[in-house]
Amino acid sequence: MKQSLIYLCLFIGLLATAAAPAADIKVKDGDSIQAAVNKARPGDTILIYPGTYKESVYIDKDSITVRGVIDEGEWPTMDGEKKLNDAILYSGNNITIEQLKITNYKGNAIMGQAGNNYVIRHNWVIDTGVYGIFPQFGKNGLIEYNVLSGIEDAAIYVGMCDNVDVRHNEVFNNVAGIEIENTRHAIVENNYVHNNTGGILAFITPGLPIKTTYDVIIRNNFVVNNNTPNFGAEGSIVANVPVGTGIIVMAGDDVVVEGNIISGNNTAGIVVTDLSFITDIASDPDSEPNPDRMRILRNFMINNGAKPVAAVRALALANFTTKGPDILADGTAKDKARGSCINDKDSYRTFGLRHWGECDMTTTAAIRSHRLDEPVPPRPIANDIERAKKVYSGICAGCHAYNVRMVGPATQVIQAIHRNNPQAIADYIAAPVRKRPDYPEMPPQNHLSADLRLMVAEYMLSLDK
Amino acid sequence: MKGKNSAYSLQLTAHGRSAPAAVAAAGRQLVAVSCKLLTASCHLLAISFTLFSPPLAAAANSPSNTFKLAEHCPPAFELRADGGCYLRSFYRQLPSLQNAGVGGPGTGLPAAREGFTPREIDLGRLLFFDPVLSADGSVACASCHQPQQGLADGRAQSIGIGGQRMARSAPSLWNVGLFNRFFWDGRATTLEQQVEGPLYAADEMGTTPAQLYTTLNAIPAYVDLFRQTFGTDNIALEQIYRALIAFEASLISLNSRYDLYAQGITEALTAREIEGMNIFRSFVARCAECHTPPLFTNQQIAVLGTPAPAGLAFDIGAEGPTGDPSQRGGFKVPSLRNITRTAPYMHSGRFATLREAVEFYNKGRGHAVPAGEKLSLHWHIWEPGLAPQEIDRLVDFLGALTDEGFRPATPAAVPSGLPVPRPTDSDNLQTAATGEQQP
Numbered sequence: 037m038k039q040s041l042i043y044l045c046l047f048i049g050l051l052a053t054a055a056a057p058a059a060d061i062k063v064k065d066g067d068s069i070q071a072a073v074n075k076a077r078p079g080d081t082i083l084i085y086p087g088t089y090k091e092s093v094y095i096d097k098d099s100i101t102v103r104g105v106i107d108e109g110e111w112p113t114m115d116g117e118k119k120l121n122d123a124i125l126y127s128g129n130n131i132t133i134e135q136l137k138i139t140n141y142k143g144n145a146i147m148g149q150a151g152n153n154y155v156i157r158h159n160w161v162i163d164t165g166v167y168g169i170f171p172q173f174g175k176n177g178l179i180e181y182n183v184l185s186g187i188e189d190a191a192i193y194v195g196m197c198d199n200v201d202v203r204h205n206e207v208f209n210n211v212a213g214i215e216i217e218n219t220r221h222a223i224v225e226n227n228y229v230h231n232n233t234g235g236i237l238a239f240i241t242p243g244l245p246i247k248t249t250y251d252v253i254i255r256n257n258f259v260v261n262n263n264t265p266n267f268g269a270e271g272s273i274v275a276n277v278p279v280g281t282g283i284i285v286m287a288g289d290d291v292v293v294e295g296n297i298i299s300g301n302n303t304a305g306i307v308v309t310d311l312s313f314i315t316d317i318a319s320d321p322d323s324e325p326n327p328d329r330m331r332i333l334r335n336f337m338i339n340n341g342a343k344p345v346a347a348v349r350a351l352a353l354a355n356f357t358t359k360g361p362d363i364l365a366d367g368t369a370k371d372k373a374r375g376s377c378i379n380d381k382d383s384y385r386t387f388g389l390r391h392w393g394e395c396d397m398t399t400t401a402a403i404r405s406h407r408l409d410e411p412v413p414p415r416p417i418a419n420d421i422e423r424a425k426k427v428y429s430g431i432c433a434g435c436h437a438y439n440v441r442m443v444g445p446a447t448q449v450i451q452a453i454h455r456n457n458p459q460a461i462a463d464y465i466a467a468p469v470r471k472r473p474d475y476p477e478m479p480p481q482n483h484l485s486a487d488l489r490l491m492v493a494e495y496m497l498s499l500d501k
Numbered sequence: 502m503k504g505k506n507s508a509y510s511l512q513l514t515a516h517g518r519s520a521p522a523a524v525a526a527a528g529r530q531l532v533a534v535s536c537k538l539l540t541a542s543c544h545l546l547a548i549s550f551t552l553f554s555p556p557l558a559a560a561a562n563s564p565s566n567t568f569k570l571a572e573h574c575p576p577a578f579e580l581r582a583d584g585g586c587y588l589r590s591f592y593r594q595l596p597s598l599q600n601a602g603v604g605g606p607g608t609g610l611p612a613a614r615e616g617f618t619p620r621e622i623d624l625g626r627l628l629f630f631d632p633v634l635s636a637d638g639s640v641a642c643a644s645c646h647q648p649q650q651g652l653a654d655g656r657a658q659s660i661g662i663g664g665q666r667m668a669r670s671a672p673s674l675w676n677v678g679l680f681n682r683f684f685w686d687g688r689a690t691t692l693e694q695q696v697e698g699p700l701y702a703a704d705e706m707g708t709t710p711a712q713l714y715t716t717l718n719a720i721p722a723y724v725d726l727f728r729q730t731f732g733t734d735n736i737a738l739e740q741i742y743r744a745l746i747a748f749e750a751s752l753i754s755l756n757s758r759y760d761l762y763a764q765g766i767t768e769a770l771t772a773r774e775i776e777g778m779n780i781f782r783s784f785v786a787r788c789a790e791c792h793t794p795p796l797f798t799n800q801q802i803a804v805l806g807t808p809a810p811a812g813l814a815f816d817i818g819a820e821g822p823t824g825d826p827s828q829r830g831g832f833k834v835p836s837l838r839n840i841t842r843t844a845p846y847m848h849s850g851r852f853a854t855l856r857e858a859v860e861f862y863n864k865g866r867g868h869a870v871p872a873g874e875k876l877s878l879h880w881h882i883w884e885p886g887l888a889p890q891e892i893d894r895l896v897d898f899l900g901a902l903t904d905e906g907f908r909p910a911t912p913a914a915v916p917s918g919l920p921v922p923r924p925t926d927s928d929n930l931q932t933a934a935t936g937e938q939q940p
Binding site: 143167245321415416442483 | 594608784799801
């Protein structure tokens with residue numbers, strides 16, 4: 037009876053949780069954003085009002101929107117003062133982060149750790165260290181209408197993700213503008229990518245646990261004047277990016293470049309190459325090094341290659357010119373076996389494209405998005421009876437088997453002692469004392485909340501095998 | 502009996518004797534058999550046999566046929582209708598991108614080795630603790646992978662047969678059933694490849710397939726246990742490997758306080774540990790880029806350039822098996838689970854404490870690379886400029902990755918009758934004292 041009462045109470049509690057309407061939590065200048073996140077429940081929106089917020093915020097829960105309130109041009113600003121690591125770290129699903137000005141961090145402005153269905157938009161990011169916006173291990177994401185500058189690696193770095201659209205962003209004065217790395221099904225479109233060292237990069241980094249990049253569309257971007265000297269950190273991969281490069285495709289497969297305006301990039305407009313392009317990192321036999329089935333459709337390309345880096349200048353001289361090309365295929369990218377193609381090849385200045393044929397398509401316009409039609413489903417973790425089972429099987433069962441002695445007494449023995457008293461078990465496991473000379477003392481479980489301890493105790497008493 | 506080989510008839514001859522005597526007989530027979538096959542190796546085998554005899558005689562009064570294999574799965578596993586044990590963990594309900602088993606707190610595991618029977622696993626446990634698997638009966642798997650030492654041995658470099666000091670430290674075996682790369686230099690990609698390594702390495706257990714085969718088939722208790730497990734009258738090498746792999750794959754540690762946090766039980770971590778976790782996954786410290794949840798390793802080869810301990814030569818690491826100079830000094834990224842239990846740290850045991858190990862990453866890219874070595878250092882080795890208190894918080898967080906709840910029980914005795922290896926350090930003997938499961 038008592039047990040069913042407890043379950044009833046829990047059930048009502050869950051109903052209450054489910055029924056709670058999504059709330060707006062307001063954060064004003066001087067308040068803590070993290071405190072609001074800690075208080076927030078899935079579905080809530082955290083509204084951040086203009087002011088300066090000097091903190092690192094982490095979001096390890098699902099379905100939270102963090103939205104800045106811009107008031108007559110006054111932005112809420114997260115300022116790391118070059119002391120803090122990252123402005124926002126998230127691991128939950130369905131996280132939206134928008135309308136924040138973020139500056140002076142050392143690591144990232146916004147970093148995702150395996151959160152799916154993410155939306156990062158309308159943020160203004162100025163010098164946040166290594167990266168600006170960096171979703172990693174995420175599926176189904178949207179990055180749009182952000183403006184980023186002054187980043188020493190990639191302003192927008194999509195690393196080991198699936199299904200992402202990157203569109204309508206402006207990235208400038210960074211080492212790399214937009215990177216699509218070890219990522220599948222991505223569209224990079226309608227971005228203004230200027231005055232970086234290199235503009236848009238789609239590539240494979242060897243030595244990462246997810247090995248491929250393929251199905252990437254780079255279209256309708258302005259890729260202009262990416263001639264900022266490389267200020268990447270010593271030893272970083274991005275330090276390999278040659279100054280003056282518009283688009284680099286390294287080892288990625290099935291990459292389409294279409295409808296871009298690519299101009300004023302002093303080394304080359306587009307470089308297609310294999311993994312030998314970077315020489316100072318350990319090779320990885322599990323990383324396929326060749327760029328396969330690259331498609332360059334119609335692009336507008338002028339004024340590229342005016343002042344190429346030394347390696348490209350040497351290639352140029354071999355082609356009886358001092359200028360770099362609009363398009364450069366290097367390494368195995370030159371090979372017929374790679375199956376790459378280009379439309380209207382003769383309208384560009386190209387190096388290494390002798391074996392590239394005409395493409396069998398002219399546009400990718402039919403593909404509107406590479407995001408999923410349905411979001412990635414929620415994770416099956418909830419504070420319910422199932423969780424008590426998980427805690428029991430994960431923790432308790434290590435020492436208590438049903439009918440045999442293991443490290444601790446058998447569950448049957450404990451049931452006989454506490455048959456109608458789950459609270460006694462819940463209290464005991466929070467602060468155990470040694471009761472039996474021939475058994476070790478049980479480690480305390482006081483990191484579990486009181487209600488979860490009680491649920492686990494109930495579950496232990498209900499076992500019959 | 503048609504077709505039985507000499508090893509099997511040897512087992513019949515030995516039947517009914519106490520186990521150590523049987524092993525001694527097996528040893529003698531082995532010398533005879535091997536001499537026919539490989540005259541050149543006779544001398545060495547004879548020496549090893551001489552070394553082998555005394556401990557056996559000393560242990561002659563140990564029980565030989567009192568072993569009963571478990572009928573239930575180890576606690577991290579559930580028994581299914583097919584008779585196999587399958588891993589049970591909340592992580593198994595979670596997906597992972599490209600099924601790679603890397604990501605964040607909400608990411609699932611890589612593919613698990615599972616489906617072994619309770620008997621296979623428990624037989625593997627007996628083998629694991631039995632020094633009879635080594636050439637001279639002095640070293641068991643458990644000598645270097647001690648349950649009380651985080652399934653490592655607490656040494657900077659491990660010690661194999663004849664007191665030989667190896668070049669590297671014993672890696673912890675926690676969660677190896679979830680790995681796809683083994684050994685510090687990453688030279689194996691399956692447990693099948695891995696399991697033969699220590700058995701036959703001259704400086705580890707130093708045995709040979711022929712010796713292992715002959716020895717185990719000469720111990721009636723083992724023949725009986727393998728018959729119960731596999732239903733065959735004769736122990737095959739593949740059965741020995743399978744049992745050892747089954748036991749290795751049962752060594753699961755996925756219930757640390759961090760894992761409670763990952764399940765949404767946020768109060769499981771202290772404020773300091775959460776601070777450390779955020780430094781750990783930040784892009785300044787970048788720890789999580791290689792020590793990626795949920796296993797806290799991405800299982801890749803990374804070139805770090807850690808200093809070699811005094812008196813040890815520079816270790817070329819993965820360049821050895823691959824021959825690839827760009828992998829010179831590269832090692833498999835180790836899991837950080839139970840890391841507080843497995844000091845000293847790095848492949849060479851160069852750092853005595855966790856704090857020293859963390860500090861290495863803060864001291865500058867390539868600061869310890871020997872003069873004249875050209876290494877392709879990993880790109881995440883840089884100069885993060887962590888403050889001392891940030892390093893303290895990282896160490897705090899690493900402590901939240903400890904979970905030895907499913908530490909395997911050390912058997913009171915093993916079928917050979919040889920002494921079961923005991924911990925080199927008695928700081929934590931809970932399981933050793935009480936962990937044996939009673940029938």
